Amino acid sequence: MLLITSFVGSIIGFYVCYQTVVKMHYVSNLIRMRVCMLNSMSLAFIFAMLIELTTGSKSLAVVIPVVTVCLPIVFMMKPFNVLDMVEACIANLMSVSMSVMLVGMVDHSVIWAIQCILVLIEIMLYLALLRKMRLR
Numbered sequence: 001m002l003l004i005t006s007f008v009g010s011i012i013g014f015y016v017c018y019q020t021v022v023k024m025h026y027v028s029n030l031i032r033m034r035v036c037m038l039n040s041m042s043l044a045f046i047f048a049m050l051i052e053l054t055t056g057s058k059s060l061a062v063v064i065p066v067v068t069v070c071l072p073i074v075f076m077m078k079p080f081n082v083l084d085m086v087e088a089c090i091a092n093l094m095s096v097s098m099s100v101m102l103v104g105m106v107d108h109s110v111i112w113a114i115q116c117i118l119v120l121i122e123i124m125l126y127l128a129l130l131r132k133m134r135l136r
Contacts, residue, residue, distance in 0.1 A: 001108075005046075009042075009043075009046035009047075009122060010046050013039060013047065015126070016035075016043075016126050016129060017036070017069065017072050031132070035125060036072075036073050037088065037091055038121065038125060040069045040070070040073060040088055041091050041092065041095045043065075044091075044095035044096045045095040045096070045114075045118055046122075047068070047069065048061045048064075048065045048096040048099035049061075049111070049115065051065060052099070058100050062093075062096050062097070062100060065092070066089070066093055069092050070085075070089050074088075
């Protein structure tokens with residue numbers, strides 16, 4: 001169940017992430033950064049869980065999500081801002097660390113409940129993106 005939820009959440013999260021980068025260039029930078037921060041925190045947690053469950057490696061579960069989730073945020077920033085980049089990386093790293101730590105410490109039903117809530121957040125972010133795109 002954890003693996004399936006991680007996979008579905010990762011697909012939705014990456015879709016929201018890249019839609020934010022591609023289609024929200026006309027929205028204010030503040031809104032884009034808020035969507036990216038929320039998405040990167042939930043996506044990093046879910047994707048790190050997927051990497052750890054499939055590979056069994058905690059190292060890969062930290063490195064791969066940090067790189068793949070932070071890069072779109074860097075490419076999205078039109079005026080490059082070091083503070084935004086540091087904030088995104090720290091939030092991402094904290095989510096990944098929590099995900100990797102929880103696998104061995106907490107019951108799987110608790111982790112699954114957290115994942116389900118994060119998948120719901122990803123869906124809500126996607127719906128918010130659709131609404132913003134329709135308003136323009």
